[in-house]
Amino acid sequence: MGKPLIPGKTIYRLSIYHRCLRRLTENAMETVSSSALAKAAGVNPSQLRRDLGYLGTFGTRGLGYPIGELSDAIREVLGREHLQPVILVGVGNLGAALLRYQGFQKEGFEVIAAFDAVPDAVVTRGIEVPVHDVDLMRDFITQNEVKLAVLSVPVEHAQEVTNELVEAGIQGILSFSPTVLMVPETVTVISVDLALELEQVSFFVKRDGEPAPEVPEDKIVP
């Protein structure tokens, strides 16, 4: 069947719009125009209308979009009607910080457990999530039907742990390892490579004060 697929980039922006809409709701607003929401999200109004077009017809010409309905529609498309349980593997510097980080909760994700090769060595100050030995990971995943994992193990163990995750049934991985992970086509991996992002910034900073040569579309916030 022909699918009315939504482009990946649109999905990303829908998440942004969703967050903006939430702030508007708190301010007891009822409708937004494409130009207002676009400004808040840092995109072109035309692009916003195109993106929202993928959801169906929501706006009222001359008026704008109903915030509540729009927000619900986005949440449904993103598949975020229900809480998604997440596990985190690798409770080192970064992993521990991510466990203390409140941002995932705010966006509706619950990190229900963490795993580490040496859980006893983990400094659990400020961490409320239980940290187990990585040997227990597989059973935990199957028993709790966890689909999402955050991977923050050292790069040299990344592929190995990924294989375990995949075998246990994980279907999506947010990886912080600076390496290319091999996974079956059915598994989604998104990599956040901190050093690489810094390198991007560095490139666009000219040494002699001239303006940046080009705009890296996605990530730039005008």
Place this chain on the structure above:
Amino acid sequence: MGKPLIPGKTIYRLSIYHRCLRRLTENAMETVSSSALAKAAGVNPSQLRRDLGYLGTFGTRGLGYPIGELSDAIREVLGREHLQPVILVGVGNLGAALLRYQGFQKEGFEVIAAFDAVPDAVVTRGIEVPVHDVDLMRDFITQNEVKLAVLSVPVEHAQEVTNELVEAGIQGILSFSPTVLMVPETVTVISVDLALELEQVSFFVKRDGEPAPEVPEDKIVP
């Protein structure tokens, strides 16, 4: 003048290639073919050749690319011949983890100082970088001619701190705040939004075990 500009996405991949090349150098290799390097970097060989084409003509037909020369050429284009000093602002959970994180150093960045509104409250275990009061930030930036900053303050202070950074002369910001930062055109901002990335993964995880509907090009690692 007509500029032979390198596309933003190519810049990003050049960083990846550079890292892969380093690993090859360690293994005492002298040349690579586009297909081998492409495989390591997780991209299409054609794309790799096109990307390297922006650097000039390096490869030898029938043989491949000389690793050393290629690596140097990329480093030059990326402007990474010399160490770039970086400061970090906001030493909370995430900020502290980033200070302990070795990945920036590995990629040739030196975090020379950190700033926080309440530096005394910061747990500096394992942190070698000095943490100063944010009041000292401005002078530090001007005196040390720092161009790059990592921003990991709470979202409600992000814009305010950004303004200070920009006024002090910072030209590139790697931000971890889930918000749109307003900066002059001369300043580059790249945002890493952790919750949004997790939301991306979540979307591509189907609830009924069918394969992912589409590939988010950039981030996916095949």
Place this chain on the structure above:
DNA sequence: TCGTGTGAAGACGTTCACAGCT
């Protein structure tokens, strides 16, 4: 023969511009 370099085609994403509804 092997593998680069590149014109040309194709896929994709963004923006314009305006018709049409309220």
Place this chain on the structure above:
DNA sequence: AGCTGTGAACGTCTTCACACGA
């Protein structure tokens, strides 16, 4: 008048396919 929805133009990125050098 104000603002959405969308065809069409435009620009960018990716991939193909093959000529050519080693």
